[in-house]
Amino acid sequence: MNIGIVCYPTFGGSGVVATELGKALAKKGHKVHFISYSQPVRLDYFSENIFYHEVAVSNYPLFDYQPYELVLASKLVDVALYENLDLLHVHYAIPHASAAYMAKQILASKGKKVPFITTLHGTDITLVGKDASFEPVITFAISQSDAITSVSESLKQDTYKHFGVRKPIHVIPNFICIEDYDKIYEKNHPEETAKHKHFYAPNGEKILMHISNFRKVKRIEDVIRIFDQVRKKIPAKLLLIGDGPERTHIERLCRELNTCDDVKLLGKVVNPEEHLLLADLFLLPSETESFGLAALEAMASHVPVVSSNTGGIPEVNVHGVSGYLSNVGDVDDMAKNALLILKDEKTLNQFKTQAYQQALKFDIHNILPMYEALYDAVAGIKHVEKSS
Numbered sequence: 398m399n400i401g402i403v404c405y406p407t408f409g410g411s412g413v414v415a416t417e418l419g420k421a422l423a424k425k426g427h428k429v430h431f432i433s434y435s436q437p438v439r440l441d442y443f444s445e446n447i448f449y450h451e452v453a454v455s456n457y458p459l460f461d462y463q464p465y466e467l468v469l470a471s472k473l474v475d476v477a478l479y480e481n482l483d484l485l486h487v488h489y490a491i492p493h494a495s496a497a498y499m500a501k502q503i504l505a506s507k508g509k510k511v512p513f514i515t516t517l518h519g520t521d522i523t524l525v526g527k528d529a530s531f532e533p534v535i536t537f538a539i540s541q542s543d544a545i546t547s548v549s550e551s552l553k554q555d556t557y558k559h560f561g562v563r564k565p566i567h568v569i570p571n572f573i574c575i576e577d578y579d580k581i582y583e584k585n586h587p588e589e590t591a592k593h594k595h596f597y598a599p600n601g602e603k604i605l606m607h608i609s610n611f612r613k614v615k616r617i618e619d620v621i622r623i624f625d626q627v628r629k630k631i632p633a634k635l636l637l638i639g640d641g642p643e644r645t646h647i648e649r650l651c652r653e654l655n656t657c658d659d660v661k662l663l664g665k666v667v668n669p670e671e672h673l674l675l676a677d678l679f680l681l682p683s684e685t686e687s688f689g690l691a692a693l694e695a696m697a698s699h700v701p702v703v704s705s706n707t708g709g710i711p712e713v714n715v716h717g718v719s720g721y722l723s724n725v726g727d728v729d730d731m732a733k734n735a736l737l738i739l740k741d742e743k744t745l746n747q748f749k750t751q752a753y754q755q756a757l758k759f760d761i762h763n764i765l766p767m768y769e770a771l772y773d774a775v776a777g778i779k780h781v782e783k784s785s
């Protein structure tokens with residue numbers, strides 16, 4: 398199949414999932430055309446089946462706000478026509494679904510039928526989409542999609558609750574390629590990992606980790622406060638990966654709590670898999686989270702997760718198995734759970750194994766066929782297995 402994938406090119410989960418999906422589809426023989434305003438960060442190689450089409454955003458001085466949606470729609474028309482796309486798969490509804498809708502209409506006027514699938518990722522529904530300034534357009538564009546998917550059952554229910562969408566929403570969970578994680582684990586475990594752990598935790602301290610875009614919704618202040626409680630009971634270090642608007646605030650909080658020596662901010666890391674191997678525990682206390690891809694990536698790296706129980710997280714992190722869940726903001730409970738997991742090596746190793754076992758359910762080999770089946774149905778094309 399010839400597939401156009403529209404996504405944000407940044408470190409956010411939706412861009413990561415879209416890019417990894419495209420790479421996996423290309424490996425199976427599909428031709429994949431990524432369309433975005435810059436090369437997706439996880440698009441770290443090209444092959445005969447991977448193409449990238451950059452959307453050039455106008456900088457005409459009349460515009461205080463550049464009309465990205467229009468240039469994106471034009472690009473979609475162009476790529477669909479000249480690369481003969483079978484379908485468009487847009488990740489994150491805003492503004493990708495409405496741009497795809499517009500492109501579809503323009504293409505129809507030129508005699509070309511190109512269906513589009515919208516994958517809802519989370520904040521496009523739970524935070525931004527339901528804002529009155531977007532809602533009518535988003536409801537319309539989602540409803541006009543030829544198929545809608547959401548990354549969790551929770552997000553599906555949120556979408557029905559907040560939008561007048563009547564169409565079926567297919568839940569296709571996010572995924573990881575477990576083979577890639579296994580390769581990195583086998584290459585590094587235990588010697589290399591121990592060496593790197595020693596760098597951050599020279600006295601054998603336990604390493605807690607958090608990875609995100611440092612937005613308010615991630616509640617990084619809770620991460621610091623959980624860590625502060627943990628380190629008062631056992632020797633521990635905290636590694637923070639990512640960057641974003643909350644950074645200054647948490648730096649200030651670390652100074653206030655006098656935790657600076659034990660907290661390291663590593664900044665944006667393109668492929669955090671090797672860093673995840675250093676962690677004993679992953680913290681994700683988010684306010685809302687449609688899925689929690691970062692938690693799944695941690696689990697695939699044999700790292701248990703202490704998280705909030707919001708949104709789609711309970712569909713990923715199983716309480717008492719791959720980690721623990723607490724109510725949003727219940728820092729004391731999260732710290733207590735962290736200490737339960739870290740209390741002795743036997744318990745920690747048991748949680749590490751269980752976290753990995755739980756991650757196996759989300760291996761790409763289980764998830765990719767769901768997308769392919771949907772593509773077949775939407776494009777009305779029988780899928781032909783080409784290679785693996």
Ligand code: GMT
Binds near residue numbers: 412489610
């Ligand atoms: O977490 C973010 O703010 C980024 C956002 C995105 O769209 O890039 O993440 C959302 O999509 C991810 C991939 O489907 C999910 O794993 C995240 O849970 C979801 N974030 C939220 O719902 C806050």
